[in-house]
Amino acid sequence: MQQAAPILITGAAQRIGLHCAKRLVADGYSVIISYRSEHEQLEQLTQLGVTCIQADFSCEASILVFIEQIKRHTSNLRAIIHNASMWQADNHPSASQPLSQLFHVHMLAPYMINLACAPLLEQSPIADIIHISDDVTRRGSSKRIAYSATKAGMDNMTLSFAARFAPKIKVNTIAPALIMQHPSDAEPYLQQAKNKSVMQTIPGPNVVYQTIKYLLDCPYTTGTTLTLNGGRHLL
Ligand SMILES: NC(=O)C1=CN([C@@H]2O[C@H](COP(=O)(O)OP(=O)(O)OC[C@H]3O[C@@H](n4cnc5c(N)ncnc54)[C@H](OP(=O)(O)O)[C@@H]3O)[C@@H](O)[C@H]2O)C=CC1
Ligand SMILES: Nc1nc2c(c(=O)[nH]1)N=C([C@H](O)[C@@H](O)CO)CN2
Numbered sequence: 200m201q202q203a204a205p206i207l208i209t210g211a212a213q214r215i216g217l218h219c220a221k222r223l224v225a226d227g228y229s230v231i232i233s234y235r236s237e238h239e240q241l242e243q244l245t246q247l248g249v250t251c252i253q254a255d256f257s258c259e260a261s262i263l264v265f266i267e268q269i270k271r272h273t274s275n276l277r278a279i280i281h282n283a284s285m286w287q288a289d290n291h292p293s294a295s296q297p298l299s300q301l302f303h304v305h306m307l308a309p310y311m312i313n314l315a316c317a318p319l320l321e322q323s324p325i326a327d328i329i330h331i332s333d334d335v336t337r338r339g340s341s342k343r344i345a346y347s348a349t350k351a352g353m354d355n356m357t358l359s360f361a362a363r364f365a366p367k368i369k370v371n372t373i374a375p376a377l378i379m380q381h382p383s384d385a386e387p388y389l390q391q392a393k394n395k396s397v398m399q400t401i402p403g404p405n406v407v408y409q410t411i412k413y414l415l416d417c418p419y420t421t422g423t424t425l426t427l428n429g430g431r432h433l434l
Contacts, residue, residue, distance in 0.1 A: 203227075204276055204322065206228050206277050207280065208280040209254075210283025216283075218405065218407075224249060226412070230250070235254065235255050252269070259307065262312070269312075275322035277320075277323050278327040279312060279328050281309040284331070285300065285346070288343055298344075301348075305353050320367070326367060331372075332424070334426055334427070365421060371414050371420060372423070373407060378402060380401055395434065396434070410427060
């Protein structure tokens, strides 16, 4: 009897991806994650039965290696969630480095993985690709031009892949604003961030999981961006 098709979530050894991987396991899904660097949570994920595959998407060759590892591990997939990301500023000695690095992780890796793994998704009666983008693409970012531009490229890929893969595979974007803080974030920064939305809160990672579950469960939503920004666009 074929095992339930796993869900692949990239960059899930910490923070939002880790929370969503654990919730997917708790909800009965088989889960594969990618991770770039070692995290203490990897042992707990492994004990939960999660397959953890090391991958650095900053070069094409390592993306290809990762794809081969996925194909060796499973012949089918329920969903792919492209969560891996760097919140990188533009102030780098090499002018090209931020855009090149962020292009690889936010666009080239999802593009290559989607094309190569579509046949695995098509083995599932219902299949999803979810790009985790950022609400910042609505306005751009003066300090993170490369980050915002490559996330916008991811948004556009949602439209193209949704048209290409329908009706077997749904393709959607989740566009969060501030979801969870960093340990280094000071209270004045956090209060300033809360004031940027009418909801005046930092919701935590479960709102992303709730949105993922909606997309997994809804058979009719594709080519859509679901915004999780507390109403920032209203201010
Ligand atoms: N946190 C928030 O408030 C918001 C998050 N988002 C988006 O939500 C998603 C999850 O956010 P968050 O959990 O904070 O993300 P993180 O910044 O924690 O990044 C998630 C993972 O991506 C991995 N990663 C980074 N670069 C690469 C690479 N080149 N190859 C492979 N993996 C890589 C990191 O690995 P490593 O641990 O080795 O660095 C990290 O574990 C992201 O796409 C983010 O852009 C959008 C808006 C707000
Ligand atoms: N890869 C990441 N992208 C983003 C992060 C993050 O921590 N990692 N955080 C944000 C927040 O909205 C920003 O306010 C800083 O926490 C945006 N994207």
